[in-house]
Amino acid sequence: MTRRSDKRWLPRLRSWRRRPDNMARGGLAVGMAAITDDLVACTRQLTFSAPVTHTYHPLIYARSGYDRYVKCFGDTPKAVVLVGMNPGPFGMAQTGVPFGDVEMVSRWMGIYTPIAQPEEVHPKRPISGFSCTRKEISGRRLWGWAEQRFGSPDAFFKQFLVLNYCPLVFMEESGRNRTPDKLHASEKKRLFQICDQALQRSIEVLNPHWVAGIGGFAEKRINDALKGMNLKTGRLTHPSPANPKANRGWRKIIESELAAMGIDLPGD
Secondary structure (H helix, E strand, O other), X not given: OXXXXXXXXXXXXXXXXXXXXXXXXXOHHHHHHHHHHHHHHHHOOOOOOOOEEEEEOHHHHOHHHHHHXXXXXXXXXXXXXXXXXXXXXXXXXXXXXXXXXXXXHHHHOOOOOOOOOOOOOOOOOOOOHHHOOOOOHHHHHHHHHHHHHHOOHHHHHOOEEEEEOOOOEEEEOOOOEOOHHHOOHHHHHHHXXXXXXXXXXXXXXXXXXXXXXXXXXXXXXXXXXXXXXXXXXXXXXXXXXXXXXXXXXXXXXXXXXXXXXOOOOOOO
């Protein structure tokens, strides 16, 4: 594996802050698209060593789904931004939408776009796009709660937006998902530098009062990346079925956690 020194990466990362503000030319979605372009340009140059054998870049092959999501729901300032860890194999990896369970994205959000293929497909993790029949349980719980509580997507996204910290999917030879926190230290350092600055820029564009990590990893990353930005930050229980706490009534848990933060919900 070819390794690049940190010094070769930092000039590109620092140049992000010198770019003109795209928001003046077409709204927040334009600014978010510029951030995504830079995030793609930087992350596609990274390489990862064993046990990672395949790395998917949904912001490349599923960019149409992500762009549609941001254009429809991320073009206005938000009171609360929720941040997940990275795409799931049956969620954003298929649709391009964070926590993007196919049924919730297509039926509730009204997003349905052609999805291409990763450069190298793991035989046990095919990309079927919106034809994928596997459920993304975390996404069903998150977006199902939003639908039940807010009704329409417009009502939810008027206050909230959901992003992922890391845009990449990592897989081992067996097809097992490998989370970003399990990468080698040098690989994490380069990846987190890129993702930290993308998150910083996104928060500057969206201008929320609150940024909450969905799970412990995301909470740690937002606290490190957004230090000194005068924001309120918090943590929500991750809705994954692998999280025993989430299997004991996740909707009640998240509403209790949001209430403890002082985030108002409709009907309260």
